[in-house]
Amino acid sequence: MTTDTTVCGVCYRIxxxxxxxxxxxxxxxxxxxNCKEHHIASKATSIHKIIQISEYKSLPSFVTDINxxxxxxxxxxxxxxxKHECAIYNKCTKEHGKCGxxxxxxxxxxxxxxxxxxxxxxxILTDMLENFQKxxxxxxxxxxxxxxxxKTITEELRHxxxxxxxxxxxxxxEFIKELEKxxxxxxxxxxxxxxxxxxxxxIRIRSADLSLYERNSDEDQRKRGKSSDxxxxxxxxxIIIESTFDSxxxxxxxxxxxxxxxxxxxxxxxxxxYRRKDRQAQIMVSKSETSVNSIKYELKQKIKTSCRNPxxxxxxxxxxxxxxxYDKNNENLLVMNTASEDEYAIPLxxxxxxxDVVYLDNTSCAVSxxxxxxxxxxxxxxxxxxxxxxxxxxxxxxxxxxYDGTSLICCIEEKIYM
Numbered sequence: 047m048t049t050d051t052t053v054c055g056v057c058y059r060i061x062x063x064x065x066x067x068x069x070x071x072x073x074x075x076x077x078x079x080n081c082k083e084h085h086i087a088s089k090a091t092s093i094h095k096i097i098q099i100s101e102y103k104s105l106p107s108f109v110t111d112i113n114x115x116x117x118x119x120x121x122x123x124x125x126x127x128x129k130h131e132c133a134i135y136n137k138c139t140k141e142h143g144k145c146g147x148x149x150x151x152x153x154x155x156x157x158x159x160x161x162x163x164x165x166x167x168x169x170i171l172t173d174m175l176e177n178f179q180k181x182x183x184x185x186x187x188x189x190x191x192x193x194x195x196x197k198t199i200t201e202e203l204r205h206x207x208x209x210x211x212x213x214x215x216x217x218x219x220e221f222i223k224e225l226e227k228x229x230x231x232x233x234x235x236x237x238x239x240x241x242x243x244x245x246x247x248x249i250r251i252r253s254a255d256l257s258l259y260e261r262n263s264d265e266d267q268r269k270r271g272k273s274s275d276x277x278x279x280x281x282x283x284x285i286i287i288e289s290t291f292d293s294x295x296x297x298x299x300x301x302x303x304x305x306x307x308x309x310x311x312x313x314x315x316x317x318x319x320y321r322r323k324d325r326q327a328q329i330m331v332s333k334s335e336t337s338v339n340s341i342k343y344e345l346k347q348k349i350k351t352s353c354r355n356p357x358x359x360x361x362x363x364x365x366x367x368x369x370x371x372y373d374k375n376n377e378n379l380l381v382m383n384t385a386s387e388d389e390y391a392i393p394l395x396x397x398x399x400x401x402d403v404v405y406l407d408n409t410s411c412a413v414s415x416x417x418x419x420x421x422x423x424x425x426x427x428x429x430x431x432x433x434x435x436x437x438x439x440x441x442x443x444x445x446x447x448x449y450d451g452t453s454l455i456c457c458i459e460e461k462i463y464m
Contacts, residue, residue, distance in 0.1 A: 051099060054078035069102040071095040072122075074114055126154040177319050184316045194408045198430060203304065225287070232285045316451070349386050356380075358402035358447075360411070362429075370400040370413055379403060379413055379427060392432045398425050404449045410435070412454055414444040424454060 050058075055075035057064040066076035070085060072094040077085055085091045102110070115122055116135035123133035129145040142148060158164055351369050358370035365384040371377060371391075377400045379392040394400040394413060401416025406426075413425045423440040424447065427433070438454075446457040456463050 051076045051103065054081055056081040056084075066099050068096050069099050071097065072114070123151055125149065126151045180317055180319075184314050187316060188314070191408050198408070201430060225289075228287055232287065236285060347386075349382065351380060351382065352388055352391075353380055357416070358400070358404075358413070360403055360405045362405050362411075363408060368403050368405065368411055370403040372399075372401050372416060379411070381429070390432065392427060394425065394427075394434070396420065398434060398437070400425075401445055402447045404447050404454070406449055412447060412449065414447040414456055416445055417443050424456065 051069070052066055054062075054064040054066045054077055055073075057078055064078040064080075067079050068077045068082045069075070070077055070091070073085075073091070076099060077096070082096060085094065085096065114133075116138065119135045119137055121135045121137075124136055125134050125139070125142075126132070126149045127134055127142045127145050128147040128149060130142065133151055134142055134148075139148065349367065353369050353371035354373040354376065355371060356369045357372040358368075360368050362368065366389065367382045367386075369380040369382070371380055377394050377398075379394055379400055381389045381391070383389045398413070398421055399415040399418045400413050402414045403411055405411050409428060409430050411427050411429060413427055415422050415425070421437060421439070422443050424438040424444060425434045426436040426438070428435045440456070440458055440463065442459045444456050444458050448455050
């Protein structure tokens with residue numbers, strides 16, 4: 047028998063190459079359209095299950111590799127050994143004669159699809175498929191969040207660089223202005239007034255010889271008197287401008303890196319492995335209900351904010367705390383770091399407003415408007431660009447808001463919208 051599924055097995059044995067169109071499950075053989083009709087008409091094979099060859103090719107390999115014929119006798123399996131959990135041929139009973147229980151294979155597989163073991167196996171496979179999809183979705187979300195984190199860190203680094211450059215340029219301008227001021231003062235001190243406009247040049251040109259001689263004599267005496275004064279005058283000392291830079295400026299050049307990058311592994315909150323067996327066991331065991339009145343709470347920390355009316359509050363995955371300031375004249379979204387210090391504020395005065403806030407992901411949050419004269423609904427705020435990237439219009443004033451991982455749930459005029 048040929049192993050090529052594209053050629054009819056019956057025709058191949060009579061040296062004909064006919065394309066197959068069907069597959070006999072019991073005979074494990076490909077059939078052409080003519081041989082299929084004879085196969086159905088034959089009394090011995092009329093009950094055989096025949097499927098399309100395309101359907102057979104679409105089956106996974108672990109199904110098609112199941113052999114229904116004995117490897118020792120080349121005959122179809124007829125019995126099942128319970129002890130060894132394997133199918134055997136009639137002549138194999140010599141080897142399995144002492145096994146105890148041999149059952150006809152046909153009886154063993156009867157109603158197999160409705161048996162408890164098969165249904166359990168089907169549930170397990172279904173659970174595995176659902177769990178794999180959850181894990182895959184969680185891994186894809188993790189990859190997206192890693193890229194967002196890299197983008198956020200890069201933006202923070204560039205923002206820090208811009209602040210450093212601006213601060214350095216400011217210090218540079220101040221230092222140069224001070225240096226120019228010293229330069230002007232020193233130049234004025236170095237150049238005496240007596241040497242700026244010497245009068246003896248004018249006298250030499252305009253005066254007669256006698257008057258020139260007399261004038262020069264007086265001038266010489268005056269100069270000699272002054273020259274003796276210059277001997278101890280500090281105006282003739284050489285002035286040198288020196289500078290000393292702050293050692294912290296040179297420390298920047300010795301930096302080997304700007305910081306450190308570390309990885310942190312935390313359990314994923316998005317993966318909920320589901321098992322129907324566990325669920326069934328939980329249903330059978332009655333759970334004691336906990337009353338709201340029996341819940342105990344403990345004060346962990348007090349946070350002082352600059353918000354006048356902090357109506358909404360939530361915590362990000364980084365540990366930052368978001369507050370919605372519902373102040374008529376200064377409505378904003380306040381972001382505080384893990385040290386409970388104001389990091390930045392995003393104004394939401396007009397046309398938006400800020401009543402309640404809920405964290406969505408690493409880059410965004412949702413803010414409800416509360417009572418608003420203009421826009422009524424939910425603002426989706428980008429925490430990186432610090433701007434409203436999308437607004438969801440709703441039919442009325444929007445107040446309390448929460449997020450269940452897939453949908454936003456909000457309160458609008460005593461009604462819950464999702």
